[in-house]
Amino acid sequence: MDFEQSPDHFVGTARVGSSAPKKAPVPVKIIVAGGFGVGKTTTVGAISEISPLTTEAEMTAESVGIDNPGQATMKTTTTIAMDFGVLTIDQTLKLYIFGTPGQSRFAFMWDDLIKGALGGLVVVDTARIDDCYPAVDYFERAGLPFVVGVNTFNGQMNYSLEEVRWALAVRDDVPVLSYDARFRASVRDALLVVLDQALDKAIRARST
Amino acid sequence: MTYPDPDDPAHPARPSVRPFLQSGPMSAGGYRPTPGNEPPADDQASTLRPFVITSGRTDGADPDIGMETQVSVNHAAMPMRLSPEMRAIVALCGDPLSVAEISARLRLHLGVTRILVGDLRAAGQLDVHVLDNETPDPETIMRVIRGLRAIT
Numbered sequence: 001m002d003f004e005q006s007p008d009h010f011v012g013t014a015r016v017g018s019s020a021p022k023k024a025p026v027p028v029k030i031i032v033a034g035g036f037g038v039g040k041t042t043t044v045g046a047i048s049e050i051s052p053l054t055t056e057a058e059m060t061a062e063s064v065g066i067d068n069p070g071q072a073t074m075k076t077t078t079t080i081a082m083d084f085g086v087l088t089i090d091q092t093l094k095l096y097i098f099g100t101p102g103q104s105r106f107a108f109m110w111d112d113l114i115k116g117a118l119g120g121l122v123v124v125d126t127a128r129i130d131d132c133y134p135a136v137d138y139f140e141r142a143g144l145p146f147v148v149g150v151n152t153f154n155g156q157m158n159y160s161l162e163e164v165r166w167a168l169a170v171r172d173d174v175p176v177l178s179y180d181a182r183f184r185a186s187v188r189d190a191l192l193v194v195l196d197q198a199l200d201k202a203i204r205a206r207s208t
Numbered sequence: 209m210t211y212p213d214p215d216d217p218a219h220p221a222r223p224s225v226r227p228f229l230q231s232g233p234m235s236a237g238g239y240r241p242t243p244g245n246e247p248p249a250d251d252q253a254s255t256l257r258p259f260v261i262t263s264g265r266t267d268g269a270d271p272d273i274g275m276e277t278q279v280s281v282n283h284a285a286m287p288m289r290l291s292p293e294m295r296a297i298v299a300l301c302g303d304p305l306s307v308a309e310i311s312a313r314l315r316l317h318l319g320v321t322r323i324l325v326g327d328l329r330a331a332g333q334l335d336v337h338v339l340d341n342e343t344p345d346p347e348t349i350m351r352v353i354r355g356l357r358a359i360t
Binding site for chain 1: 274275276277278309313318339344345351
């Protein structure tokens with residue numbers, strides 16, 4: 001890379017005259033949220049054209065203070081690893097899929113994350129349904145179109161979809177479906193339902 | 209806008225500071241404490257270390273710069289001295305790349321990456337491709353749907 005070869009650490013000059021720069025694609029994103037170990041990373045990896053990348057965000061002192069209002073002197077650092085994948089739709093459109101921890105203590109970063117997002121997929125493990133409550137609450141309040149996806153590890157579900165819907169008390173227009181995070185076609189179909197919801201919302205927003 | 213060059217012999221970075229600018233202790237060439245002299249694991253400094261690169265700023269990131277925002281080199285930019293982290297970002301962005309990918313590939317914390325990208329944008333070194341409409345329009349969503357349906 002030329003930045004390593006230039007002894008004076010100047011950049012830019014070496015690039016003049018290189019091939020025409022690519023036009024930046026329009027990025028769109030879908031948020032995959034859920035508790036630890038419910039299959040978020042598997043979901044992202046199944047659909048992404050690259051192996052999922054990990055970016056780390058750290059709770060700042062400020063966020064820690066909000067999280068722990070009475071214990072300002074006991075600052076603990078939480079590093080949040082966020083996995084994400086990419087799917088190139090065409091040269092001008094790229095879909096990003098972000099997997100994010102669903103615990104409410106990470107909610108400080110969701111505002112940034114859902115800005116401009118098409119929609120969300122809340123991943124549910126029927127053995128630990130309550131792990132997904134914060135994500136459902138947040139998406140509902142933010143008005144983000146979302147779908148509840150029950151990840152059927154090995155085809156096993158402890159509860160029926162109707163029971164999951166009852167437990168989550170989501171609105172009737174929020175789809176509750178089952179899928180298998182290990183299979184690309186299954187994840188694709190779940191994301192297509194998310195996109196249907198997003199399309200409905202976008203069309204409603206335009207007609208008003 | 210200029211940045212101090214850590215390699216400038218007239219103003220050398222303090223030797224005790226530079227090693228901590230690595231994104232993590234496991235990075236190649238990173239600081240390795242000598243055995244028996246390791247800082248305690250709960251050293252409070254470790255909470256702040258990533259933001260040494262940003263001169264301690266943890267907020268003030270440009271709200272235009274989201275995780276998926278595309279960033280590319282401004283080929284018309286005037287050459288200028290940059291910190292190693294900034295040079296690495298500029299070197300990565302020959303083709304448009306998202307902020308999240310920059311963060312992942314350089315192993316820089318997301319918050320740090322956003323601030324540095326904002327600084328490079330202010331310095332004219334990077335183009336940040338801000339979308340005209342924040343909420344996706346139905347046509348774009350239809351294209352995503354068609355694209356997804358096409359994969360097997």
